[in-house]
Amino acid sequence: MILFGFVILPLIYILISFLPVPISLKKGLSTLFAVMNLLLSILLIAQMREVGMVKLEMGSWQAPYGIVLVADRFSAFMLAIAAVVILACVLYSHQSIDEERKKTGYFQFLFGIVMGVNGSFIAGDLFNLYVWFEVMLMASFILMSHGGERAQLEGSIKYLILNLVSSFFFVAGIGLLYGKLGTLNLADISQKIIQLSDPTGSLTSPLVLILIGFAIKGALFPFFFWLPASYHTPPPAVSALFAGLLTKVGIYSIIRFYTLVLYTNHEFWNLVVLWLGVLSMVIGVFTATSQYDFRKILSFHIISQVGYVVIGLGFFTIDSLAGAIYFLGHNMIAKTNTFLVAGWVEKRKGTLNLKVLGDLFRENTTWSILFFISAFALAGIPPLSGFIGKYAVIKSGIDSGHMVIALVALFVGVFTLFSMLKIWLEVFWKPQPEVSEGTEVVKPGTERLMLAGSVLLALMTVGMGLAGEPILNYCQAAADDLMHPARYVEFILN
């Protein structure tokens, strides 16, 4: 039953918001629901310690025929991290989003995304996954264009068209796969694909279509162009939420799909996945170095960092998969936080151009430290969470004999550090080139909740770094389940 809560809670919030209730109540409820979502996910993780997997068959229809919601340790981990990101973004939104947007249903659409993301993490059925994708996309389309500024509309058109195309790839793949196998349940597909006498040839085309659909959503190398063209256009809280959740859902799906289905033709897919990961990593980080806009640099880094997760999947050992899962969680939190700080900078200064900004460290030490923590976690500086994730991925790469790729990953880490240092030096450290005419005095208390959201994420980053071992052990257990798909299949079908 607990799984049902993840999709019904946001839905209840959306429905309540349609009622004519005062706006202050809607705001209060949004925080309450985000906290409830977080509690629910903690409860699920606690449950995972005993059982390992939970499932819910909708309407008591048996697994391969009915829709089944399922969570294993990996899903529970993603749900928990997503819930933290959502809570932080909701808190931040209270004071960074203008009243006009809040009145026209900002939080409603935000919870639409929550519902879609939670649903995608627990979908046990390929078509169900598609439907949750669409729920999430529909809400994100609206949030992207919500407010109707010119830049937002332009960004929305690009975002919309490319994401729709990715959905078409995905659905066409599902249709063809159904035609071949006669099932949509992931566990059932996994079982049937082993039984096929020729698992390689006839199924490659639907699987390629599905993988391309996921890769566009996850912004991997040849498919990422929508991301840097649109992520800097909506309000900061929205782009932080997108950066933390949307591409990660695509990556989650790739990992789930690879470990259940694609691994059966390992020789072919392994190479594809490794190349996707390496190219995303390298190209994302190189293009980031040439940017001079705070949020655009961060957008390109999203592409680079999902590359790490994908190579972790490509190495395909328990250690590397555990590293990839840990890295995915770390990245969702640290990345969102850098976007939140960028939003604060924009609110204070009205621009995100690195050349114009400066001196923010002297102006506000707290926010600078928040940026410092999350940016250097992304770069992989030791006590913070990024170090453990990168270390786990790269070490497992060397152990599994992918020396060159591990070296490339280290090399990319240096460039990440370079970009983060660039932002740090240009925005926070150097003296401001032209002193702007009397920056307006900020009223006390108007940024308190923004700060709360960002501090929550920064604490998580430090916490994940300090408590690295228990979390990594949990990820090991999750990876162990992923590497033994028979357990998943057994659990769903019996």
Added chain:
Amino acid sequence: MELIIAIFIGLLYACGVYLLLRRSIVKLILGVFVLGNATNLIIFLAGGLERSGIGFIKDDVESQAQMTDPLPQALILTAIVISLGIAAYILALKFKYFEVTGTHDLDQLKNTEQK
């Protein structure tokens, strides 16, 4: 029959991609609709075309063997409903964009592009 529908789907995809590559936003949107419909037809085709399949089955084995698989059609229905919602949104977006900028030209979108 399968062959005809397969060729037809191919043509629809060709039209859709052609429209996507045009400069006008209206044609771009039409291209998305065409692609969406072509995709729905793929599911239909992949589910198997059965000329005399029956809709309602009795309890005997014989009629179950003749049955057409109803699931692909259910999937298509879902996909159509989703694309209906998206069509409504995308047209509203286009309308708003035209109001703000007064242009249909996709090249005007490059202000937000990465350099």
